[in-house]
Amino acid sequence: MRGARISRWLIAVPMALLALATIYPLVFTGNAAMKTRRDYILDRFAFADTLRWDNIATAWTTAGTARYFANSVIVVAGAVAMLLLLGSMAGFALSHLRFRGSRALFLGCLAALFVPFQVIMVPLVRTMADTGLVDTYPGLILAYTAQYLPFTIYLMASYYSAIPTEITDAARIDGNTTYGVYRRIMLPMGRPALLSVGVLNALFCWNDVLIALLMMPSAEHRTLMVGVTSLRGQYSADIPTFASGVLIAAVPVLAVYLFFQRRIADAVTAGSTKG
Amino acid sequence: MPLGDFTPLLARPARAGRADGTATASRRRRQTGGLSAERLSPFVLIAPAVLVIVLFRLWPLLLGVNFSFTGDGERNGAAVGLDNYAELFADPLFLGALRNVGWLVLLLPVAVAIPGTLATFIYLRVPGHRFYRSVYFFPAVLSPVIVGSIFNLLLSFDGPVNSLLEVVGLGPVDWLGDSDVALFTVLGVHIWATFGMALVVFLSGFATLDPALLDAARSDGATLPQVIRHVIIPGLSRTIQFVFVTTMIGMLTSMFGLIYVMTSGGPGGSTYLPEYYIWIQQGQMNRPAFASAASTVLFLVMLVVGLAQVSFLRRTGKED
Structure with missing residues (x-):
């Protein structure tokens, strides 16, 4: 018993070190953002003596992060709204309505889940260019919607399939059409799943760089992640300003993580343990 | 399924x-x-x-x-048969990218064993397990761009990691500038950034494990390695299979951001992966048809690796 307790502590030490290694890189970056260039060059590790916001301000205004940030917010909001609307409608239809070809559609949706973006990106960009959608907000929003929709439908359908048909039958007897059932039953009851899926999709879209790089070639339409990669070349000699840009991009994610940690983990693991 | x-x-x-x-x-x-x-x-x-x-x-x-069976540039749209594929397999950069995929497949067990071991400890209620669970998962929600940028700072030749190594008397390592090291550096950072994801998948698998089995094994005097070998691994075979496949897909499809930020495929093309090669051909070289051929090869590689893994894991599972 005593031996077991000691061995548990022996395991806890490397695990604590690993936890430190997980958090420290971000702490280092935040600390670098608070230093003057001179302080950073003299000693990278020492903690900044005061909270200095000049670098953040430079990154936000001079380096143009504000613009990139706004672009990201527009695109993420649009894509998440589209994903939740289309995903919940399709998820409801696939889990509760009987119609010809529903099985085939569900299988097609699953198949799309396994087509990685890299495989379709070349023809996709060409299709987008042909329809004049490249370098526009709707174009990038559509690209994200297409990318994360199969996963969203899958999660919504599996959540909705747990809602018993007695409830939808009762709503129909009360005179609701299928659309009424969707609006009055499925949307309100699906709120927890919509929230989880929405948060996860927001993270995916916010964090993406490859799709944004392909779909938004002009500098004024850069999303925040693409903007951060361009800061690196611009501020290679001014690490504190570069670190500030990285921090600006990371803080919203950090905030979302602290609020929705459990939901994110649950949504990620949904479907992994089902036989 | x-x-x-x-x-x-x-x-x-x-x-x-x-x-x-x-x-x-x-x-x-x-x-x-x-x-x-x-x-x-x-x-x-x-x-x-x-x-x-x-x-x-x-x-x-x-x-x-x-x-992928048509031409680029002057031969735009014309049918060229297998020309693109022939050129692809003659390009040392693409062959290098495929060789790097081989390295990823070889190192895959490491990328699965790390979160698997940590999840086991967390499941066995190591002191502070709740805290570890949420801390370890955190990098998984960060963008590869953010992770890559941070590690660019940490791993630069005159950067903090090398100055730490100097303190303990180890020579500086050119983490991102040495063509023998760079791929493993980027892969290491990828594992750092994603092990939390596999960890929560493992933990949700553990939640389905019958605790009575563990207690029985313990009261029979089984050691921790024996418990892992005879109770946990067989009980989690489906989860392990799932993590293997998703980790492999992750390595093949979500390292673009890291490569783009950390090495740009260099030095000397040593960190090219197929996805980065496709992007270069499409975005930089403006050769969409040729890039499509590379995409098709990547799709086939993923299909083959995925199916091979599933059948391999099924077979080893049955032997147990």
Whole structure:
């Protein structure tokens, strides 16, 4: 018993070190953002003596992060709204309505889940260019919607399939059409799943760089992640300003993580343990 | 397969005649009133999603395969047969990218064993397990761009990691500038950034494990390695299989951001992966048809690796 307790502590030490290694890189970056260039060059590790916001301000205004940030917010909001609307409608239809070809559609949706973006990106960009959608907000929003929709439908359908048909039958007897059932039953009851899926999709879209790089070639339409990669070349000699840009991009994610940690983990693991 | 959950639902017979007379009558009146609208409703609900998926995901797949047999530039649109594929397999950069995929496959067990071991400890309630769970998962929500940028600072030649190494008397390592080291550096950072994801998947697998089995093994005096070998691994075979496949897919499809930020494929093309090669051909070289051929090869590689893994893991699972 005593031996077991000691061995548990022996395991806890490397695990604590690993936890430190997980958090420290971000702490280092935040600390670098608070230093003057001179302080950073003299000693990278020492903690900044005061909270200095000049670098953040430079990154936000001079380096143009504000613009990139706004672009990201527009695109993420649009894509998440589209994903939740289309995903919940399709998820409801696939889990509760009987119609010809529903099985085939569900299988097609699953198949799309396994087509990685890299495989379709070349023809996709060409299709987008042909329809004049490249370098526009709707174009990038559509690209994200297409990318994360199969996963969203899958999660919504599996959540909705747990809602018993007695409830939808009762709503129909009360005179609701299928659309009424969707609006009055499925949307309100699906709120927890919509929230989880929405948060996860927001993270995916916010964090993406490859799709944004392909779909938004002009500098004024850069999303925040693409903007951060361009800061690196611009501020290679001014690490504190570069670190500030990285921090600006990371803080919203950090905030979302602290609020929705459990939901994110649950949504990620949904479907992994089902036989 | 997750599909199993849906089969009964989709096949469930419609319930008819459950309501009493008046309700059925009013329902019938309503239905005849808006019969076509109500009959079409499933299609109306699903049509936008189907349209988006077909137009922007499935159609491009077909288009891309077709595209890969045509030419670029002067030969734009002309059928060139297998020329693109021949050129692809003669390009040392692409062959290097495939060799790097080979390295990833070889190191895959490491990338699965790390979160698996940590999840086991967390499941066995190491002191502070709740804290570790949320801390370890955190990098998984960060963008590869953020992770890559941070590690660019940490791993630069005159950077903090090397100055730490100097303190303990180890020579500086050119983490990102040495062509023998850079791929493993980027892979290491990828594992740092994603092990939390596999960890929570493992933990959700543990939640389905029967605790009575563990207690029985413990009271029989089994050591920790024995418990892992004879209780945990067989009990989690499906989860392990899932983590293997998703980790491999992650390595092949979500390292673009890290490579783009940390090495740009260098030094000397040593950190190219197929996805980065496709992007260079499409975005930089403006050779979409050639890039499509590379995409098709990547798709086939993923298919083969995925199927090989599943069948390999099935076989080892049966031997147990």
